[in-house]
Amino acid sequence: MKINNIVKKVLILFGSTLVSDHDLTNGLEQFFDVIPCNKENKIWHIFEKRTIHIILIEVSQNKAIFELLIKVHEKYPDMPIIAIGNKNHSEIAAQAFFVGVWDYFRIPYHRDLLVERARVLASKKESF
Numbered sequence: 001m002k003i004n005n006i007v008k009k010v011l012i013l014f015g016s017t018l019v020s021d022h023d024l025t026n027g028l029e030q031f032f033d034v035i036p037c038n039k040e041n042k043i044w045h046i047f048e049k050r051t052i053h054i055i056l057i058e059v060s061q062n063k064a065i066f067e068l069l070i071k072v073h074e075k076y077p078d079m080p081i082i083a084i085g086n087k088n089h090s091e092i093a094a095q096a097f098f099v100g101v102w103d104y105f106r107i108p109y110h111r112d113l114l115v116e117r118a119r120v121l122a123s124k125k126e127s128f
Helices: 022-028 040-049 063-075 090-098 111-124
Strands: 009-014 032-037 054-058 081-086 103-107
Touching: 009 022, 009 040, 009 111, 022 032, 022 111, 032 040, 032 111, 040 063, 054 063, 054 111, 063 081, 063 090, 081 090, 081 111, 090 103, 103 111
Parallel strands: 009 032, 009 054, 054 081, 081 103
Antiparallel strands: none
8 A cells, every 4th residue: 555655554453452442443543554354374474465664563371473473583583573461471571572572562552652763663664
């Protein structure tokens, strides 16, 4: 998608809290072509069809999410990933960084800061 003759970078928005946050999506859409996703198995179809620049993912104690992050990091080690998680789980944040996450925001997150951080990280990396 283009904005002012500039091609927008593609962001995968993964997780029910993030996907349902319409204000966040609206903010991200100023800079990105946002692709919402709630299923681990569908993310690979997105990678096959689109050029991805950054992932915004909700993390929890769900083992499948960390397995997904490990696989993404193995296949795309330079992919910028921002994780969002519960404010009371510092060990989840530590695990997220261990498996390749670049930044971590706690819920409740500040939407404008999250959008700006995604924009900055995506601008520093090439597409995958």
